[in-house]
Amino acid sequence: MIEKENQIGIYYGSQTGNAELLASDAGALATAYGFENKVAGLDEISVEEFSQNKFVIICTSTWGDGEQPDNAQEMYDMISEVSNDALSGTHFAVLGIGDTAFEMFCESAREWDSLLEQKGGLRTFERAECDVDYEDEADEWLVSTLELMKTEQEKED
Numbered sequence: 518m519i520e521k522e523n524q525i526g527i528y529y530g531s532q533t534g535n536a537e538l539l540a541s542d543a544g545a546l547a548t549a550y551g552f553e554n555k556v557a558g559l560d561e562i563s564v565e566e567f568s569q570n571k572f573v574i575i576c577t578s579t580w581g582d583g584e585q586p587d588n589a590q591e592m593y594d595m596i597s598e599v600s601n602d603a604l605s606g607t608h609f610a611v612l613g614i615g616d617t618a619f620e621m622f623c624e625s626a627r628e629w630d631s632l633l634e635q636k637g638g639l640r641t642f643e644r645a646e647c648d649v650d651y652e653d654e655a656d657e658w659l660v661s662t663l664e665l666m667k668t669e670q671e672k673e674d
């Protein structure tokens with residue numbers, strides 16, 4: 518297994534700032550759990566940086582008709598091109614926000630969740646699919662995810 522950096526990369530796909538705000542909440546919580554972490558837009562990092570994380574949390578909305586937010590599409594396409602073991606050793610979890618009024622509810626989160634598994638990542642926690650009143654559900658999901666990541670980190674130390 519590839520040796521990974523011991524930190525959480527918290528990356529957001531966001532059009533109007535909701536998922537970005539959740540990512541920054543996730544960063545504060547990760548710090549409280551004792552993790553080094555970096556919060557960044559999916560358009561602000563390289564594939565190398567993405568794949569060097571031991572832990573990754575994706576926070577993403579869905580736009581258009583089931584499409585990735587503008588700042589997420591390019592990274593999604595680039596990760597699609599990497600080898601199927603590029604993310605082995607990376608634990609991941611995906612937090613989706615959307616609106617059930619749309620047919621393709623949380624499609625972007627579904628795509629990330631499936632892509633990261635296809636590329637060898639290890640799912641820490643089941644994907645969240647939050648509707649418009651997402652705050653409480655998202656916060657609870659983040660706490661559960663970070664507790665599980667902490668347990669995984671302690672196992673590997």
Ligand SMILES: Cc1cc2nc3c(=O)[nH]c(=O)nc-3n(C[C@H](O)[C@H](O)[C@H](O)COP(=O)(O)O)c2cc1C
Nearest residue numbers: 531532533534535536578579583615616619622623
């Ligand atoms: C034009 C438009 C298209 C949207 N399309 C979808 C969609 O296909 N599926 C979905 O679940 N939510 C959809 N949404 C809801 C957004 O994902 C939701 O408002 C989210 O909170 C936006 O987060 P952001 O500010 O991080 O981009 C759409 C919203 C708008 C305004």
